[in-house]
Amino acid sequence: xxxxxxxxxxxxxxxxxxxxxxxxxxxxxxxxxxxxxxxxxxxxxxxxxxxxxxxxxxxxxxxxxxxxxxxxxxxxxxxxxxxxxxxxxxxxxxxxxxxxxxxxxxxxxxxxx
Amino acid sequence: xxxxxxxxxxxxxxxxxxxxxxxxxxxxxxxxxxxxxxxxxxxxxxxxxxxxxxxxxxxxxxxxxxxxxxxxxxxxxxxxxxxxxxxxxxxxxxxxxxxxxxxxxxxxxxxxxxxxx
Numbered sequence: 525x526x527x528x529x530x531x532x533x534x535x536x537x538x539x540x541x542x543x544x545x546x547x548x549x550x551x552x553x554x555x556x557x558x559x560x561x562x563x564x565x566x567x568x569x570x571x572x573x574x575x576x577x578x579x580x581x582x583x584x585x586x587x588x589x590x591x592x593x594x595x596x597x598x599x600x601x602x603x604x605x606x607x608x609x610x611x612x613x614x615x616x617x618x619x620x621x622x623x624x625x626x627x628x629x630x631x632x633x634x635x636x637x
Numbered sequence: 638x639x640x641x642x643x644x645x646x647x648x649x650x651x652x653x654x655x656x657x658x659x660x661x662x663x664x665x666x667x668x669x670x671x672x673x674x675x676x677x678x679x680x681x682x683x684x685x686x687x688x689x690x691x692x693x694x695x696x697x698x699x700x701x702x703x704x705x706x707x708x709x710x711x712x713x714x715x716x717x718x719x720x721x722x723x724x725x726x727x728x729x730x731x732x733x734x735x736x737x738x739x740x741x742x743x744x745x746x747x748x749x750x751x752x753x754x
Contacts, residue, residue, distance in 0.1 A: 561745075567728065569681075569745035615680060623669070623734050623743050627680045 526551045526620045530628035537606055538636050544591075545601045545631045547616030557619035558592070560601045563630075564612040572614070575599065611635045639665050641733050643746035650721055651754055658716045658749045660731030666711035667733035671743070672704070675728040687714045721753040
């Protein structure tokens, strides 16, 4: 079974700093999708970014980018110029097929003013 | 963007009663919806996959007779927690899948907080 591991339970940075959240996963599949979701205090899950495993180019969405290392099974999220509104739980997720998502344990990110 | 709603947003019930939670895709049709459960300060755990017009597929360890799922239309799936007990208290989140192929995306509802007394 696929597993997703987020080794950082909590992180805290100052506003405008850059922060990187780590995620590793385990799978024997070759083609798959990876996601980062954000869950703010409202608890609404919001898609931040997605990565197709067959693409070598790292996905980017404005201030959010990933460092996808397929061989190492690593999928980290970098948030540049962090903002107060980025404060949330961040979940890394693996699509094990038919969009059945397996989530990591989450990283609680706090952006301090 | 695609919007998924859930109703109610929170519910308190007595032990032994049944509770129904609705999940609706507001501006798109979803042949597949998913139900997750999230305990406080924990991650989301997939409970079941709900397919329109067919029986739901439950994940290992999830009691299908306890958590009844009905996907009656392309925009509505319901989760009924039967004979609820305090240990069923949790945050229940649904999601709906839209798009095709590489554009396939899963959108989440705002969640339903269930407290069983």
